[in-house]
Amino acid sequence: MSSSSSSAGAAAAAAMLASSADSLSSRSLLLPSRLPFQQQQQQQQHSPGLLVRRGAGSAAVRCGLRELRERIDSVKNTQKITEAMKLVAAAKVRRAQEAVVSGRPFSETLVEVLYNINEQLQSEDVDVPLTRVRPVRKVALVVVTGDRGLCGGFNNYIIKKAESRMGELSALGIAYTLISVGKKGNSYFQRRPYIPVDRFLEVGSLPTARDDVFALFVSEEVDKVELLYTKFVSLVKADPVIHTLLPLSPKGEICDINGVCVDAAEDELFRLTTREGRLTVERETVRTPTPAFSPILQFEQDPVQILDALLPLYLNSQILRALQESLASELAARMSAMSNASDNAVELRRSLSIVYNRERQAKITGEILEIVAGANALT
Amino acid sequence: MTLNLCVLTPNRIIWDSEVKEIILSTNSGQIGVLPNHAPIATAVDIGLLRIRLNDQWLTVALMGGFARIGNNEITILGNDAEMSTDIDPQEAQQALEIAEANLSRAEGKRQVIEANLALRRARTRVEAANAISY
Numbered sequence: 001m002s003s004s005s006s007s008a009g010a011a012a013a014a015a016m017l018a019s020s021a022d023s024l025s026s027r028s029l030l031l032p033s034r035l036p037f038q039q040q041q042q043q044q045q046h047s048p049g050l051l052v053r054r055g056a057g058s059a060a061v062r063c064g065l066r067e068l069r070e071r072i073d074s075v076k077n078t079q080k081i082t083e084a085m086k087l088v089a090a091a092k093v094r095r096a097q098e099a100v101v102s103g104r105p106f107s108e109t110l111v112e113v114l115y116n117i118n119e120q121l122q123s124e125d126v127d128v129p130l131t132r133v134r135p136v137r138k139v140a141l142v143v144v145t146g147d148r149g150l151c152g153g154f155n156n157y158i159i160k161k162a163e164s165r166m167g168e169l170s171a172l173g174i175a176y177t178l179i180s181v182g183k184k185g186n187s188y189f190q191r192r193p194y195i196p197v198d199r200f201l202e203v204g205s206l207p208t209a210r211d212d213v214f215a216l217f218v219s220e221e222v223d224k225v226e227l228l229y230t231k232f233v234s235l236v237k238a239d240p241v242i243h244t245l246l247p248l249s250p251k252g253e254i255c256d257i258n259g260v261c262v263d264a265a266e267d268e269l270f271r272l273t274t275r276e277g278r279l280t281v282e283r284e285t286v287r288t289p290t291p292a293f294s295p296i297l298q299f300e301q302d303p304v305q306i307l308d309a310l311l312p313l314y315l316n317s318q319i320l321r322a323l324q325e326s327l328a329s330e331l332a333a334r335m336s337a338m339s340n341a342s343d344n345a346v347e348l349r350r351s352l353s354i355v356y357n358r359e360r361q362a363k364i365t366g367e368i369l370e371i372v373a374g375a376n377a378l379t
Numbered sequence: 380m381t382l383n384l385c386v387l388t389p390n391r392i393i394w395d396s397e398v399k400e401i402i403l404s405t406n407s408g409q410i411g412v413l414p415n416h417a418p419i420a421t422a423v424d425i426g427l428l429r430i431r432l433n434d435q436w437l438t439v440a441l442m443g444g445f446a447r448i449g450n451n452e453i454t455i456l457g458n459d460a461e462m463s464t465d466i467d468p469q470e471a472q473q474a475l476e477i478a479e480a481n482l483s484r485a486e487g488k489r490q491v492i493e494a495n496l497a498l499r500r501a502r503t504r505v506e507a508a509n510a511i512s513y
Binding site (some may be wrong): 021102104105106107109110113117148206207210211212215216218219221297298299300305308309310313314316317320356 | 385387388389390391392405406407410417418419420421422423443444445446449454456458459469487489490492493496497508
């Protein structure tokens with residue numbers, strides 16, 4: 001920095017300082033008790049201030065030394081919080097991963113058994129309520145959101161997806177009802193009474209969700225159940241997807257309904273032979289080995305009854321997986337949002353410290369000038 | 380010969396070790412399984428699963444599912460399962476009363492289906508909690 005510009009800046013800063021110091025001291029004298037409150041207000045105003053300031057450059061910060069110090073402190077505090085939240089989210093992603101892994105033996109065995117039984121039952125004409133394809137008049141949408149905010153656009157994306165799906169369905173003239181899972185989705189849909197919502201559920205209420213879906217479909221109140229959730233692709237990528245939950249397709253084939261295309265383009269139907277891998281940065285798909293049953297295996301009941309017992313289990317594991325994936329995506333989204341926030345806080349703190357140091361320097365320069373001027377006047 | 384039992388639920392593994400004998404509530408009644416049982420596949424009802432370890436009987440509340448027996452391996456896939464020792468009898472009793480009240484209030488096909496299922500689950504939990512291990 002050249003000396004001329006710094007002296008000009010110092011003069012301007014000194015003038016500003018005088019006025020701001022005046023106002024500040026008078027305020028604090030008049031209302032000493034209100035200071036903590038003001039501090040709080042300032043903290044809350046920081047985020048919009050941050051955007052403005054960054055657009056205009058660091059020269060846009062116009063406040064006194066004390067205010068600057070307070071701002072630096074509050075940014076420091078915010079940074080600590082966001083960093084802590086980031087670490088917590090990272091630890092929870094690990095736990096979500098473990099939950100998926102611990103559910104693996106179940107789903108592996110289930111896929112193996114289902115595959116085998118399907119092989120054996122292929123010749124027979126089996127009719128199971130959960131696989132019955134009916135003409136679609138009403139669709140239930142299960143929308144899985146998160147319980148908490150501060151995770152970037154995670155909740156918004158899935159709600160947008162749900163809104164667009166509802167638009168598509170009403171354009172096709174199909175009625176719909178919603179089952180909202182997660183506090184964020186609940187509060188969104190509660191604010192919009194024109195959206196028909198069958199039930200509001202919390203994340204982690206798997207049995208309720210399953211019973212609800214099951215009862216809706218079996219009692220023929222709805223003819224199709226779709227699951228909207230966020231698919232965990234990697235720690236930085238998650239896609240909102242639509243998944244047909246019911247009717248189940250026992251052979252993993254695509255069921256077409258009366259020529260009416262209710263399935264969205266990205267709709268994924270079940271494929272019983274493949275199963276999602278665990279949550280790592282890369283998504284692996286494992287094909288479960290399906291050794292043949294011993295040929296002398298007997299069915300204790302009718303094949304229909306066996307399938308009747310197996311398919312709800314399958315439904316269960318599908319819903320659980322969706323909830324787990326959604327949770328993992330939410331945590332990953334929070335992790336990256338908090339990491340961005342920490343980066344911003346570091347940057348903001350740095351530029352605020354520069355301004356603070358510059359003003360302090362200017363104040364000292366001003367004082368020296370005054371002393372020198374006074375000494376000069378005396379001689 | 381040893382008999383291995385594996386009870387799996389979507390969340391976790393409830394049981395995975397050697398047993399002497401089990402009694403399983405299937406859709407067509409209770410069956411006892413001893414080592415060298417014939418290979419069968421069966422649907423499992425909401426009910427009790429009793430496990431014999433040497434001379435001790437343990438009880439598990441099993442919320443329906445599927446079982447495969449063969450080659451001295453029993454695999455039970457359950458919607459949900461709870462060891463009787465993990466159930467609080469008083470809490471289970473209260474849940475049963477709530478479930479009964481819900482059933483009497485239920486209207487329409489769907490609510491009756493739901494309430495009936497909930498009642499059966501609650502009853503099984505109470506039975507499991509009160510079962511004496513002898």
